[in-house]
Amino acid sequence: MSIPQRFSLVTLGVHDVEAATAFYHRLGWTQARSSQVGEITFFATPGGVIALWETAELAKDAAVQTMHANAPAFRAVALAINLASREEVDDAIGDWVVAGGQISKAAAETEWGGYSGYVADPDGNLWELAHNPGWPLDERGLPQIV
Structure with missing residues (x-):
């Protein structure tokens, strides 16, 4: 079996989806219509999709714990x-x-x-x-x- 040598989506964990979305809008990025306001934002790029999702929700979805407050950035x-x-x-x-x-x-x-x-x-x-x-x-x- 071979796994394709590519990625389709990168999800960035963020504290506040709406605030993070506003930052990327200020860069001139346009979000996809499939975004769900306040829950998850998608930005289509020529190389893949960038998603913004609340860090705790991303960790829960991946079945991992979030970093503690004193973890390195x-x-x-x-x-x-x-x-x-x-x-x-x-x-x-x-x-x-x-x-x-x-x-x-x-x-x-x-x-x-x-x-x-x-x-x-x-x-x-x-x-x-x-x-x-x-x-x-x-x-x-x-x-x-x-």
């Missing part, structure tokens, strides 16, 4: 958006902050020849905003890697 995962240029990275980071997010790591040149910075949404979900000159973007904005 780092969840050992980051999502990434690749952009066409360093300038687009800087602009995206600026827009992220204006929308209410935070910079985790300022954008800088990388050892792999690119340019990258990290931001977090109001719930601490981590995103890398990057330009990788070795991964050209297709017409959907997805990196073409070998």
Whole structure:
């Protein structure tokens, strides 16, 4: 048996679905009609669906316990958006902050020849905003890697 090498949906655990939805709206994202106001929000992207769901409900659905209050904020995962240029990275980071997010790591040149910075949404979900000159973007904005 083989499991397909892809993902269909990433669900981000959030404290308040409506507040988190408002943040992503401020980034210019459009939610799917199948979203259920205040319960779960879906954003279709060229590469998969991003869902926002209350953290306790996500943990319950997965049959795991939520982290305790003093747990470290780092969840050992980051999502990434690749952009066409360093300038687009800087602009995206600026827009992220204006929308209410935070910079985790300022954008800088990388050892792999690119340019990258990290931001977090109001719930601490981590995103890398990057330009990788070795991964050209297709017409959907997805990196073409070998």
